Amino acid sequence: MPDWFYYLIQQLLNGLTLGSTYALIAIGYTMVYGIIGMINFAHGEVYMIGSYIAFIVLAALALMGIESLPLLIAGALICSMVVTSAYGYSIERVAYRPLRGGNRLIPLISAIGMSIFLQNLVRLAQGSRDIAMPNLVRGGLDIGPTTGFHATLSYMQIVIFVVTLISMVLLTLFITRSRMGRACRACAEDLKMTNLLGINTNAIIALTFVIGAALAAVAGVLLGMYYGVINPYIGFMAGLKAFTAAVLGGIGSIPGAVLGGILLGVAEALTAGYFSAEYKDVVAFSVLILVLLFRPSGILGRPEVEKV
Amino acid sequence: MMLRNLKPALISAVVVVILSGLLMGIRLQQQGTGLVLIGGGMDVAVKIGAAALFIFLFNLFRDHLTALWNRVPALPRTPAAISILAARPAAHRLMWCFIIAAAVIWPFLTNRSNIDLATLVLIYVMLGLGLNIVVGLAGLLDLGYVGFYAVGAYTYALLSMYFGIGFWTGLVAAGAMAALFGFLLGFPVLRLRGDYLAIVTLGFGEIIRILLNNFTSLTNGPNGIGNIPKPDLFGLEFSRRASEGAQTFHEFFGIDFNSVHRVMFLYFLALVLVLFTLFVINRLLRMPVGRAWEALREDEVACRSLGINPTAVKLNAFTIGATFAGFAGCFFAARQGFISPESFTFIESAIILAIVVLGGMGSQLGVILAAIIMTLLPEIARQFDEYRMLLFGLLMVLMMIWRPQGLLPMKRPHLELKS
C-alpha cells in the first residue's frame, strides 16, 4: 500500500475520534432543541467545565497514588458527570425556566449571557492560562508496515471509541426502554399535550439538560485527555462545532447528531490534513451555513411545516 | 409551610456545594510538566458554605420572601401630568437639545483621559445604535455584528496603507464596504428562522476574523496594522509638525500646539458621527422602511399577507446596520492608529448586544444610557475590572428574566390623525 493510503487512514481515524466527541456534545443540543426548541448556547461551557473537573480529579487521584488506568478514567468520568449534571440542571432552572413560552430570542440572549458568565467563572477560579497534563494512555496499534510510513491507532483513540459507544448504547436504551425515556419522547412530540396528560414536563426538561450535560462531560473528559491541554475558552468553539454537527444531522434527531458529529469531525480532520489546520474552523462554519441554506432540516431531520 | 420547602432547600444547598466545591475550591496549577492542586483554604470553604447556606435559607423562606416582596410598596410611578408632558414632541426635542448641549460643553470642563473615555463611549453608542436597527427594530438576532465593524476598520487601514487614502474618503469607503458585506452575507441567510440566523451570523463573524488572521500577506495577520493616519479637519492636521503639503491645526489658528486638541477633535468627530447616526435612524424609523422593520419583528406572516417582501426588508435592515458598524470601525481604526483581529472577537459582539438588550430593544435613548453604563462601570470600579465579563454575563441573564424590555423601553410615537 502506498504512503498516501496510510496518511488518509490516519486522517480518517483522527476525524472519527474528534467526530465521536462532537457527537456526544451535539446530543445535548439536539435533545434540548427537540423538546423546548431553544439553542442552549451555554452547552459548550458545560463541556469545558467537564474537562476541568476531569483534570482536577485525575490530578487528585494521581496524588493519592492511584495508578490503575481504568480506575482513573472511571473516577474522572463519574465526578465530572455529577458536577456537570448539577450545572446543566442549575442553568436550566436559573436562566431558562423563568423565560419559557415567550419570544424565542429572549432565552437565546439569556443563554449567551450564561455562556459568558460560566466562561469567566472558570477563568476567575482556575486562571486563564493553558493547563497541560501528561499523556496517561500511551502507545497504540500500528496499521500498515512496521517500517516506513504507517497509520497509528492510539490506545487513547480506542478508549474514546469504546466510551463513546457505551454512552450511546446506554442513552439509546434509556430513551427507548425506560418510562422516563418514553416521557422524553412524548415531550419532544408535543410538550403541552404531554403536560396535560399528567406528566411533569418541567422535570423532563430538567432531565434533558442533565443528560445532555453528562454526555458533554464524557466528551470533556475524553477530549481533555486526548489533547492534554485545556483553558477556559475551549467551550465556545467546541459548542459551536457540536451545534453545527447537530444541525448537519438534523436538529432534534439523536441519530442525526451522531452522524453529523462524525461527518463534521472527518471533514475537519481532512481539511487539517490536506489543506491547512488554520482553516478547519472555517470549514466547520461553512458546513453549518451551507446546510442551513440548502437543507435546514439536516440529513435526518423532519422538515418544519409553517403554521399559519 | 417551611417543612414543605425543606427538601427542595436542602437539595439546592447540596447542588451549590457540588457546583462550586471542586471547581472553585481547588485550583489546578502547572508545575513543570505535571499538575499540582492547590486547595483554596479556609476562606474559600467558608465562602462556599455561606453561599450554600444563603441558597438554603432563601429556598426555605421563599414563600415568606415573596409575601414580603409583594408588601413592599411599588415605586411611585411618574405622575400622569409629567409623563404626558414627556410624551409631547416638544418636550422630547428639548430633552435632546439638553443632552447634545451637555455633550458639546462637557469636554471643555474635564481632563484629557475623561475625553478619551467619552470617545470610546461614543463608539459603543454608534455600534449599539447600528445593531439596534437589526436586533431591536427588525428583530434579527445578529451575533456577528463585530464582523462588519472589522470590515470597516480594515477597509480604512488597508486603503490608507496601500493607497494613502485619507480619513474622510476612508470613512465613506468603510461604510460602503461594510454595507456591501452586509448585503452579500445577508442575502443567503435571511430566509433562516430567528435562532438559526443568530448562529449563522456568529459563524460569519468568526470567519471574517479567522480570514483576517490568516491572510497574512494582505492584512499582516495577528500582528495587525499600525500607523493608521489620524483624521484631519478640512486638511488641517492635529500633529506638532505638518506632513508634506499640509498644514497643522495650531499653525492655522495661530495657537500653541496642545495634544489635547487632537483628543477633543476626535471626541467631537465621534459626537458628529453619533448625531448623524441618530438623525438617520430617527428618520428611517418614521419612514415606510422603519415601520416595515418593526412589523417584520412582530409578525412575518402578516407582513407577507400585506404585500411586504420580508427578504427585502430584512436585507435592508441588515445592510443599514452593517453600514453604521463600518463607520464606527473606520473611526476606531483612525483613533487607535493600530488594529488587529484581536479587537474583533465574539466577545465584542456580545458586549454590543448587551448594550442593546440592557438599553431596551428599539430604544435610542436606552442604547445611549446602556453604552455609558457598560463602558464607564468597569472604568470607575477598577477593582471590579477582573469581574467585568462575569458581571456582563450575569446582567444579560438577569435582564432577560426581570426586564426583557430593557432599562428605557421604546415609546411608540404619537401620531396625529388630522393635520
Added chain:
Amino acid sequence: MSGAPLLEVSGLCMRFGGLLAVNEVALRVEEGQIVSLIGPNGAGKTTVFNCLTGFYKPSAGSIRFRGEEVSGLPGFKLARKGMVRTFQHVRLFKQMSVVENLLVAQHQHLNTNMLAGLFKTLSYRRAEREAMDRAAWWLERLGLTDVANRTAGTLAYGQQRRLEIARCMVTRPTLLMLDEPAAGLNPKETADLQELIAELRDEQGLSILLIEHDMKLVMGISDHVVVINQGCPLADGTPEEVRRHPDVIKAYLGET
C-alpha cells in the same frame, strides 16, 4: 360583466407527505360576489386559503386571478395583486400602535426610496399624508378612531378583529379573503360584522371569499357557497341549494 371571473380555481390539490389535504377543489368568485367556503372542522378550508394566498405551494391545480395564472407565486406578490387575507387567529403587529398597523399595510403604495425619506421630499410628504388620511378614514369607518394611538395588542378582541379588516382594506384589495372572521365574536358583534361585509362589497366594489362556521352569517350573506369535506369538493351552489343538498346534510349531521 364579460370575460374571466375575478378568481377561478380548478383542480387544486395540496399534499403533505402522504396526506392529501386538498383534493381537486374548484371554486370561482365573480366580481362583486361574496363566496363562502364551508365544511366541517379539518375539511381543509384553511389549507385552500393558504394555497390561494401563497403560503403553501399547491401540489397541483391552477389558480387564475383576473385571468392570470398566479399559483406558486410568493404571498407578498399575490397581496400586491390585490388578494388580501385575514387569519383565523388574529395576527396584528401587537406592539405597534393602531395607526402604525394601518401605515405598514400601505407599504406597497408608499415611496420607499431611502433618500426621498431622509430629505423628506415633497412627493414623499404627500404620499405619507395620503397614507395617514386613508388610515384615518378607515379608523373612522370601523369605529377605531378613539384607540388610534393605543398599541394593537391592548385592544379588545372585537376591536382587534375589526383592525385586521381595516388593515386589509387600506391595501386597496380587489379580493378580500376572510378566514373565520366571526370566530370568538358575540351574536351582536357577528350581526355587525355581517352588515360590514355587505357594506364593504357594496361601497368598495370588493369581492369577498369567506371561510366561516357561523351558518347564519354564511347563509345570510353569500351569493354562492362551496362545501368541502375531507379535502374533497362536496357541493357548490346558492345558499338555498347547498342547504338542501343531501350530501351536505350528511356531512354535517352524520348518517341518519
